Amino acid sequence: MKAYQIGAQDGxxxxxxxxxxxxxxxxxxxxxxxRLVGLISRDVQLLRGVYxxxxxxxxxxxSEGVGEVVAIGExxxxxAIGDRVVxxxxxxxxxxxxxxxxxxxxxxxxxxxxxxxxxxxxAAALIRVPDALxxxxxxxxxxxxxxxxNALIEICHVKPGDTVLCLGTGSxxxxxxxxxxxxxxxxxxxxxxxxxxxxxRTLGADIAINYRTSPDWxxxxxxQTDGKGADIVIETGGADxxxxxxxxxxxxxxxxxxxxxxxxxxxxxxxxxxxxxNVTIRGIANGSRAMFVDLLDAMVANGMTxxxxxxxxFAEAPDAVRYFAVAGHLGKVMIAV
Numbered sequence: 001m002k003a004y005q006i007g008a009q010d011g012x013x014x015x016x017x018x019x020x021x022x023x024x025x026x027x028x029x030x031x032x033x034x035r036l037v038g039l040i041s042r043d044v045q046l047l048r049g050v051y052x053x054x055x056x057x058x059x060x061x062x063s064e065g066v067g068e069v070v071a072i073g074e075x076x077x078x079x080a081i082g083d084r085v086v087x088x089x090x091x092x093x094x095x096x097x098x099x100x101x102x103x104x105x106x107x108x109x110x111x112x113x114x115x116x117x118x119x120x121x122x123a124a125a126l127i128r129v130p131d132a133l134x135x136x137x138x139x140x141x142x143x144x145x146x147x148x149x150n151a152l153i154e155i156c157h158v159k160p161g162d163t164v165l166c167l168g169t170g171s172x173x174x175x176x177x178x179x180x181x182x183x184x185x186x187x188x189x190x191x192x193x194x195x196x197x198x199x200x201r202t203l204g205a206d207i208a209i210n211y212r213t214s215p216d217w218x219x220x221x222x223x224q225t226d227g228k229g230a231d232i233v234i235e236t237g238g239a240d241x242x243x244x245x246x247x248x249x250x251x252x253x254x255x256x257x258x259x260x261x262x263x264x265x266x267x268x269x270x271x272x273x274x275x276x277x278n279v280t281i282r283g284i285a286n287g288s289r290a291m292f293v294d295l296l297d298a299m300v301a302n303g304m305t306x307x308x309x310x311x312x313x314f315a316e317a318p319d320a321v322r323y324f325a326v327a328g329h330l331g332k333v334m335i336a337v
Contacts (some may be wrong), residue, residue, distance in 0.1 A: 003116030004317050006059045009049035012325045015061070015318050023112075023120045025073035030123045032085060034067040034337040036311070037114045038140030039324045040171065046109065047321065055109065062115040062335075063089035063108030064142035066135050069126070076123040084129045088142050088292050089113075091125040095290040102285075115317060117337060127292055130300050137306045140332035141295065143286065144171035145179075145306070148234065149295045150287035151256040152179050156232045160184030165221055165230035165248055166205075167237045169196045169330055172258055174307055176234045177203055182302040188230060190217055196330050203307070218247035225250070229277075235259060239267040242281075246270065249279050257283040307331030 001023075007016040025031040043061055045051035069083045079085055090102040091111070107113050107121070129138050152158040164180040166173035166189045173189060180187050181204040188207035189200045197208035207224045211217040222229050229250035235242060238259035245255050246268065268274060274281075287295075298304065309329040312320035314337045324333040 001117040002314070003060050005057060006047055006055060006061050007057050009047060009054055009057070012044055012047050012321050013318065014047045015321055017317075018058075022118050025071050025076075025120055027074040028076060028123055029073040029120050030069050030076060030079055030085075030126060031071035031073075032067040032119050032121055032126075033070045033117065034065045034114045034119060035084075036135045036139035037062045037065040037335045037337060038142070039320060039333045039335070040064065040140075040143040042143075043108070044321065044325045052109070059109075060112035060114075060116050060119070061108050062113040063106070064140055065114035065337075066129060066139040067114070067119070067337075070118070072123065078123045079126050079128065083126075084135075085121075085126040086129055086138050086142060086292070086296075087121055087125040087127060088146055088286060088289055090286050090288075091122045093286075093288045094124060095288055098285065098288075115335065115337075125289055127289060127296065130296055132300045133296065134305075136308050136311070136332075136334065137299065137304075138296070139334055140171065140306055140308075141175075142292070145175035146287040146292050146295060147258060147284065148172050148176035148179055149298075150284055150291055151234060151258070152176055152183070152232065153294070154287070154291060155256060155282060155284060156254045158183045158185050158232060162186070162231040163188060163225055163228070163250070165233045165245070166190070167233070167235060167241060167245070167259070169193075169200055170236060171332055172236050173234060174200070174203065174331065177205055178304050179298070180232075182298065182304060185232075188221055188224065199307075199330055218244040221248040229253065232256070242267045243269040246274050246277070246279055246281075249277055252278045253280070255279060255281045257281060309333055311336050 007014040089107040091105040093102040162185040192212040233255040236259040309331040
């Protein structure tokens, strides 16, 4: 089968095309033929050698996708041949609260991912895709959208009347925008590009702030919420933005930390504000299979779709990575297998 592997992990050009024998589904496993694969930021970090421990050069990358089951191993009852399926990238996190050991089976990192003509996946992690959802709507959910769902629904219990602040217009923020609006919340979003903010408004954003032209964007959030601030902050920026997220927060706000950019200054420059506002800061990592099922059901019920920027053919996967790494896109960058 045709596949790509991460090679030397010395830059975005490290991705190497390869051919290897088709894998075989063992007990409890399913052999899946990927149809559409989504890119996320850690795919680029992996190729650059800056995402955790270095992986074998033969590792097949990409942590999210949609495909068709073409074979099943002994004892598999969760899916059948012909099913269209997705799964979260923490394959062992089926249900229940987060556990640190979910990192031991991380699709596209510790185990081969979706960027191949065939991939073996644990059948217990797979989810049948509702017929109402297109491949493009589900291929890019396993990381960004599932994380946004966990943050807003499972952790923050977003409700009508809440103000949700989404930092940037990356995939997590766009997914959070749609989920929050479906729950009746008001959404503020930031970007350095007016065109991206205009698109965010068409998706339902109530407040759009250009942080280049309004560098004190936290004060702008306070001003445009009549002095209250944001009840929930989807913090995707990292250490350099956490202080401003606290400044933009309402009393008793919840800040969900997703971004891991290292930053140059103190992550929390104003501890007094953190205390006076009674702010809760919590980090999260993705979500469980059960959460993914709920996300898919919500997408069907609310007619939610996924914003797609561009789809590259399989033979142009390296070009897709380079395009994604520039970070000029709005919406998901995908590869058709």
